Amino acid sequence: MRPASFEYVRPPSTAEACRALADGGTALAGGQSLLPLLKLRAVRPALVVDLNRITELQGIGNGEATELAIGAMTRHQHVADDPVVASAVPLLAEAARRTGDMQVRARGTIGGNVCFADPRANMSTALVALGAVAVVERTAGSRQVPVAEMFSDTRVSALRPGELLTRLHVPLGAGADRGVYLEFAPQPNGVPIVNVAVVPGDGELAGPRIAVGGLLRTTCRATQVEKAVRLEGATSAAIRRGIEGLLADHEGYADPRGDTAYRARLASVLIGRGLERAARGPRTTEREV
Amino acid sequence: MTVDEMRQQPWVGRRIPRQEDNRLVTGTGRFADDVTPQGALHCAILRSPHPHARIVRVDVARARSMPGVVAAVSGAEAREHWAPLPPNFALPGIVAPRVYGLAVDKVVYEGEPVAAVAATDRYLAEDALEAIEVEYEVLEPVMDVDEGAVDWYGDGSPASPASPRLYDEWDDNVQVRYDFAYGDVERSFGEADAVVEARVAVHRYAAVPLEPRAVVAEYDPDGRTLTVRVATQVPHQMRTTYARIFGLPETSVRVLTGDVGGGYGSKGQADGDVVPILLSILTGRPVKWAETREEWMLAGPVGSRGYVHHAELALRSDGTVLALRDRLLADVGCDGVVRAIGLAALIVGATYIPGPYRIDAYDVRVRGLVTNKPAYGAYRGYGKDIANQLIERLMDKAAAALGMDPLELRRRNLLTEFPHEICTGPIIESGSFVECLDLVQEKMDLPALRREQERARANGRFLGVGVVSTMEPSAGAIPMSVFSGFESATVRLHPDGTVTALTGLQPIGQGVQTSYAQVVADCVGVSPADVRVRWGDTDAVPYGLGAYASRGATFGVAAAHQAATEVGRKLLLAASVALEVTPDDLELGGGTVRAKGSPGTAMDVADVAQRTYFQPGPYAMLPGEKEPVLEASAVYTNPEVNWLPDEHGRLRIYPTHGSGAMGCLVEVDVETGGVDVRKVWYVHDSGRLINPGIVENQLIGSSVQAFGGTMFEQIVYDDAGTLLTRTLGDYQLPNAASVPDIEVSHIETPSPITPLGTKGLGEGGHIGIGAVLLSAVEDALRPFGAEVLETPLTPPRILQLIDRARESRARESRAQTAGAVRDDV
Numbered sequence A: 001m002r003p004a005s006f007e008y009v010r011p012p013s014t015a016e017a018c019r020a021l022a023d024g025g026t027a028l029a030g031g032q033s034l035l036p037l038l039k040l041r042a043v044r045p046a047l048v049v050d051l052n053r054i055t056e057l058q059g060i061g062n063g064e065a066t067e068l069a070i071g072a073m074t075r076h077q078h079v080a081d082d083p084v085v086a087s088a089v090p091l092l093a094e095a096a097r098r099t100g101d102m103q104v105r106a107r108g109t110i111g112g113n114v115c116f117a118d119p120r121a122n123m124s125t126a127l128v129a130l131g132a133v134a135v136v137e138r139t140a141g142s143r144q145v146p147v148a149e150m151f152s153d154t155r156v157s158a159l160r161p162g163e164l165l166t167r168l169h170v171p172l173g174a175g176a177d178r179g180v181y182l183e184f185a186p187q188p189n190g191v192p193i194v195n196v197a198v199v200p201g202d203g204e205l206a207g208p209r210i211a212v213g214g215l216l217r218t219t220c221r222a223t224q225v226e227k228a229v230r231l232e233g234a235t236s237a238a239i240r241r242g243i244e245g246l247l248a249d250h251e252g253y254a255d256p257r258g259d260t261a262y263r264a265r266l267a268s269v270l271i272g273r274g275l276e277r278a279a280r281g282p283r284t285t286e287r288e289v
Numbered sequence B: 001m002t003v004d005e006m007r008q009q010p011w012v013g014r015r016i017p018r019q020e021d022n023r024l025v026t027g028t029g030r031f032a033d034d035v036t037p038q039g040a041l042h043c044a045i046l047r048s049p050h051p052h053a054r055i056v057r058v059d060v061a062r063a064r065s066m067p068g069v070v071a072a073v074s075g076a077e078a079r080e081h082w083a084p085l086p087p088n089f090a091l092p093g094i095v096a097p098r099v100y101g102l103a104v105d106k107v108v109y110e111g112e113p114v115a116a117v118a119a120t121d122r123y124l125a126e127d128a129l130e131a132i133e134v135e136y137e138v139l140e141p142v143m144d145v146d147e148g149a150v151d152w153y154g155d156g157s158p159a160s161p162a163s164p165r166l167y168d169e170w171d172d173n174v175q176v177r178y179d180f181a182y183g184d185v186e187r188s189f190g191e192a193d194a195v196v197e198a199r200v201a202v203h204r205y206a207a208v209p210l211e212p213r214a215v216v217a218e219y220d221p222d223g224r225t226l227t228v229r230v231a232t233q234v235p236h237q238m239r240t241t242y243a244r245i246f247g248l249p250e251t252s253v254r255v256l257t258g259d260v261g262g263g264y265g266s267k268g269q270a271d272g273d274v275v276p277i278l279l280s281i282l283t284g285r286p287v288k289w290a291e292t293r294e295e296w297m298l299a300g301p302v303g304s305r306g307y308v309h310h311a312e313l314a315l316r317s318d319g320t321v322l323a324l325r326d327r328l329l330a331d332v333g334c335d336g337v338v339r340a341i342g343l344a345a346l347i348v349g350a351t352y353i354p355g356p357y358r359i360d361a362y363d364v365r366v367r368g369l370v371t372n373k374p375a376y377g378a379y380r381g382y383g384k385d386i387a388n389q390l391i392e393r394l395m396d397k398a399a400a401a402l403g404m405d406p407l408e409l410r411r412r413n414l415l416t417e418f419p420h421e422i423c424t425g426p427i428i429e430s431g432s433f434v435e436c437l438d439l440v441q442e443k444m445d446l447p448a449l450r451r452e453q454e455r456a457r458a459n460g461r462f463l464g465v466g467v468v469s470t471m472e473p474s475a476g477a478i479p480m481s482v483f484s485g486f487e488s489a490t491v492r493l494h495p496d497g498t499v500t501a502l503t504g505l506q507p508i509g510q511g512v513q514t515s516y517a518q519v520v521a522d523c524v525g526v527s528p529a530d531v532r533v534r535w536g537d538t539d540a541v542p543y544g545l546g547a548y549a550s551r552g553a554t555f556g557v558a559a560a561h562q563a564a565t566e567v568g569r570k571l572l573l574a575a576s577v578a579l580e581v582t583p584d585d586l587e588l589g590g591g592t593v594r595a596k597g598s599p600g601t602a603m604d605v606a607d608v609a610q611r612t613y614f615q616p617g618p619y620a621m622l623p624g625e626k627e628p629v630l631e632a633s634a635v636y637t638n639p640e641v642n643w644l645p646d647e648h649g650r651l652r653i654y655p656t657h658g659s660g661a662m663g664c665l666v667e668v669d670v671e672t673g674g675v676d677v678r679k680v681w682y683v684h685d686s687g688r689l690i691n692p693g694i695v696e697n698q699l700i701g702s703s704v705q706a707f708g709g710t711m712f713e714q715i716v717y718d719d720a721g722t723l724l725t726r727t728l729g730d731y732q733l734p735n736a737a738s739v740p741d742i743e744v745s746h747i748e749t750p751s752p753i754t755p756l757g758t759k760g761l762g763e764g765g766h767i768g769i770g771a772v773l774l775s776a777v778e779d780a781l782r783p784f785g786a787e788v789l790e791t792p793l794t795p796p797r798i799l800q801l802i803d804r805a806r807e808s809r810a811r812e813s814r815a816q817t818a819g820a821v822r823d824d825v
């Protein structure tokens, strides 16, 4: 298929991009999710706003010792290779490293991964567990949205018309450097069926933070599981109860690779393994499942 | 060995690099989509969004007036300009629907072409499709075949439910009925010590060539000639078919192929590819159509497999197989005869279920039912996989039932004497089934694997080992079909000593260019680099039949060998005149003709050729020869093919048969259901090898495809009949990171019925992988007692198998406890 015709602009700055988006534009980041849909004519934007020339959206900085700021247009491979990411939030590097194949990682961006709002997105799951916050700008100002609140439904982000995701702020400390990302995919380099990220709690009171993708219609913080684990310990029964709690409150995700029941089992297994590994301490690089 | 001695060594049997690779890996191959003639229009096809509907009205007027659109045509309009697509075979028991390239009044699958546009570019053509108005009367789709409601005996029982019919002119939805029985099956079952039963089922998956369908059609209205560049496995049959569909004499139609980006059976028919041809005829301009992956997934010949066996095997307690009974039911999509060519695979499957085993009483019934899905395509394996999947699973089950070692049970029943006529008719001309099994066992180091398995189990890890035998019938020649049983070649030694070899066979990735050059080179004493193999231009090469059924090394190679041998004979005759040595005392090789034992008396092949043509020329160099030039044409037919039914109604359509055995080691994660296929061992015997490197890669390639199909590839529709796996994001093909390590070993038992002792190959991996994976996973799950008889082996299915096995164990033990309690009372 060929895309239906559309207008195309490639603004040099965030401000101009916001203006184009305010005119009804659709952002184009790495194009790894948008272009296939354009070709299938499943989406028909009137105006495509190419973000690839906006240098201020690219790169990773930790000017502040308490958080890491990652530009929305930072490529997956950049995140995977970045030494600061590797030492401060290794689970994010692992999530990036396991996103698609080399070509996808070279083009795809962390911002696009979040904005596409696919419930199985690697970066989203990692960012939710890390408690990351998205900086969203529009012509008339900006707002900050926890990544956990960036998703309205499967492949529907919480962005309002005219909004641009510019940065992701990842808080450091609180176990972030001991977090674990695990996924189960039909084959390496493929979109996972379920992924989980676990960040161990810091100290006695705070329990682990757990995010899961591919279980519900959106990537989510598994608060019920966190609570069950805090109260009962990281037993598989507790985890399963937590998952059941999540599914009682939210609609499950299903596709030909697995129904919700299978995803629930898989999520329980991966969370159990993630907790165990996080508890074991120093990160392992061995390939999981 | 000196360099000179090496030059004298035969080329056949050598692992030389493929001549075609440089072109293909540097992107300089020429595929149909690489060609865009001046002034070409681009075709886009409007497809039905419904799997089953009547077409009430199609209006292309608005599309016709869109910018850049040169032609727009509905199915009803098109019908005036072409004949229906011809059936590709007409075997008894098979019915063919009447089908046009664009549907006229009914659609029977989602994606069926209903109208088409030719425009100045593909974007405008796609835009114009959106302006075509189609009114449908939506009908209830038939998406499954009901296993319980099949009329096996033709007496209407059990009563077929009134499922909607796909074709108004048919009595029911059955496209193929095939029954065969041999020997006294009833008595053998009666005398058996043990009978094992199994329901073995394989889901729908597909050939997915890198290059989907592509056509560049150029109709010249002045000369009324048609040239079609097309991705096909069978260029000559396409010429015949196009001529018939468009009412042109075959002399006016030329088909060109060039490079074809994979076939696997999927490019053996005319279907949607006739649409751009029609548009070229209507506009008088070149029209190009290169379909998208979504079109392939929607409307390519992507149905394959989708079958279920209900079978029983009767044995004596010593493991001797007495009889076999099978009911084979398949969901053949909308059609496996006209729009695609998969249907006969079911008959091939039924023919080879007894496989490499001595089975003298056999009863099989086959039914293929149409559903509202795309056509049933041919795909590597073509029924031999259907056969192997069943017989090998039955062998494992029987071994378990008799408490025998499964390999020992196989050895007890494998064929060991050749030639051997199996009960369904084919003659297994030579083989090494037991030797293959022995060798695979040795390569695997089975005892070490069993020890590793035990250690792993102690640590809560589940390894499994499977071993199967395989039989690989090749070179199918089907009567009453376009897949006939001959091949042609012309070999021409030029005055400069280079050679052109024309073949009717079609390269689709299987190394024709290199291996045929090796064969011809040996016959005329030159190097393969001096041989140029040409194919796929129906104006240049003699009528041949192309690539299907692994026929190359039987038919194609034999024809080339026959022609080249004749050229070699004449070459020696001419050289004997020049050198004044009798032909018997001359030998060819390394680009020279030499007197045996006196290397000083020699001439370059080029010199002999130059003299034969011109200096002094044929009257002096080949006196008395009827055709005194260094050229010969040959047509090869195989003596073992038999198309006259014998008293049991049996034919012999596959003349050559490879032997093999496969082993496999898997690890199952019983928490996630993930299966890690750690290693595959494949021992293979397809007679004499022309180029072992090419053979190995054929075996690995076919294994990888079957691995993908067995583990995760699947075509999925929702309940309404809408395809869910429309892209390669949804339809998973194996990638380099998931493919297991595959170790190939060869045994070479020459075929006595081909000139070089070769047998066809290329489908081998796809024949055994399914069964060996099921067997290995079942072995891994043995602690749970799970039976593994159905594909795909996706993680959810693995967990389901474990759950079910646990439940039935729990039920059993509850029943036992209950029984024990009662006993107490």
Ligand SMILES: Cc1cc2nc3c(=O)[nH]c(=O)nc-3n(C[C@H](O)[C@H](O)[C@H](O)COP(=O)(O)OP(=O)(O)OC[C@H]3O[C@@H](n4cnc5c(N)ncnc54)[C@H](O)[C@@H]3O)c2cc1C
Residues within 6 Å of the ligand: A026, A027, A028, A029, A030, A031, A032, A033, A034, A035, A051, A072, A073, A098, A099, A100, A101, A104, A107, A108, A109, A110, A111, A112, A113, A115, A116, A118, A120, A121, A122, A123, A159, A163, A164, A165, A166, A189, A190, A191, A192
């Ligand atoms: C073969 C393949 C394999 C893949 N495997 C994986 C995998 O294993 N795991 C995984 O997580 N993903 C996978 N993906 C998806 C990949 O991660 C994409 O990179 C990601 O989903 C989208 O990022 P992008 O930069 O390409 O965004 P685009 O495709 O350009 O955009 C995606 C969407 O986000 C919007 N958008 C993008 N950036 C912004 C922004 N800054 N502000 C507002 N809106 C924005 C766009 O308008 C569009 O709607 C795979 C993709 C492919 C093609």
